Amino acid sequence: MLGPYPAIIAVRFKMLLQYRAAAWAGFSTQLFWGFIKVMVFAAFFASSSLAQPMTFAQVLVYIWLGQALLALLPWNVDQEIAEQIRGGGVAYELLRPLDLYSYWFARTLAFRAAPTALRMLPMVVFTLLVLPLIGLEEWALPPPESLASGAWFLVSVLGMLALSTAFTMIMHICLMWTISGEGINRMMPGIVPVFSGLIIPLPLFPDWLQPILYWQPFRGMADVPFRIYSGHIPVTEVLPEILNQWLWFGVLVGFGYWLLNRARRNLVIQGG
């Protein structure tokens, strides 16, 4: 039923796993960023004796999982797909006996998942196990709130991957409107980190902003899984959150399909 798509995912995944050196460089960079953020938040928490919507330990979870899963967020595009659109290679893609959306979706899924697969494990192992050993236990990633929280976290990471892939697809399709598409994509490194919670955890934004932050798809790409892990979203309230992720996934895929159909009608192939 799935046809050639799993094979497309597997091939791209293997190819992207070749970039191991880049992954190591990324690991140290993200570790360093994590340290800065941890120290900044520690200083803020030390400044106020009021009860906050999140504990420092829950913020630690948020920071380190954010660093571990950074590559999963839809802030950039697959340069090979971008090149196909720019260079006219998309004409060949349209000739394939495949549904273009599904074909690109499979590629994009691998594009999002492979770098993350490489980076996630070292980051989690290091911050969860190594940091306490070298005397930085107060900065370490706490273990999941409970076994159930940990299991639900893994489930919600799947939703995160699906959401992020669907959104990256929209970014790819926007590139078919060359210049304006690139302009939209240039905004994403600004927009995605705020609304997903990577800049600061969403619950720490002012209370009057919370309703706005609740009704948007980026929340499911970081905030929801991270809070499930730390127990900030208790196990009893997990199910609606997971459903919410997949609801947004449906919306984004639907929009992507519609956009692609429109784009195909306007498509001008560059080159002869």
Added chain:
Amino acid sequence: MPLLRKGRRGTVAESLWLYGRLVSQSIRAQLQYRLSFTLTAFGGFVTSVVEAVGIWALFERFGSLGQWTLPQVAFLYGLVNCAFPISEALARGFDVFGKEFVKTGNFDRLLLRPRSTVLQLAGHEFQLQRIGRLSQGLAVLAWAIWMLDIDWNIGKVLLLLFTLISGVVFFYALFIFQATISFWTTESLEMMNTLTYGGVETAQYPLAIYRGWFRGFFTYVVPLGCISYFPSLAILGIADPLGSSLIFQVCAPLAGYGFFAVALLGWSLGIRHYTSTGS
């Protein structure tokens, strides 16, 4: 034409004139693609606004950062977010050096020309689009100055300008270091981002909130604190919880120039080490 005189490396004045030509050419080239330029600049603006929103939200939630208020931290933020984009605009040649010059072997062509490699790389591209981030940094700095009751005198104004220029020079030196490393590694190292972008992030907050080893690193090894935190204390009239003296705070930005000198020294060592990848 003095440019065509043979056998001379060129005077300082001539180098500056040539640099001016290269920059104006680069600006004109970028303005050919006006829409693309506008969108990129606007993207940079949005990205940096977002970081400022994050800091604002944290102050909304926590009230203060130790002794520091939002306008005071905004001052630090504005300072570094003015210096960095100017550096980024000017040092593009060094920023892309590994990828576009060493890996491709294009650096050989620069070595054959009768002008210094530093001049040629400095004039490689002037990234006008950084104006997006710069305008945001300037706006935050202006807001901070307006909110803060600073006891201005001519000395403080000069110190502010001196600090800004030192900041530009400091970040420029980081880009030269990044380029120098690629003589050995060929690729530009993503790790250097921890010092450039990571440096910007670090300098947005008072140095005093960080751990001792971290502060030491960013004061004595990579003198980031010397072009942001320390002179800002003198301008804002805040007593340093770390106990630095006023004279140190005022002189600290000099470290930016020392750092630049070391970077140039490293650069000339790197060139001696260079072996082409081309055929």
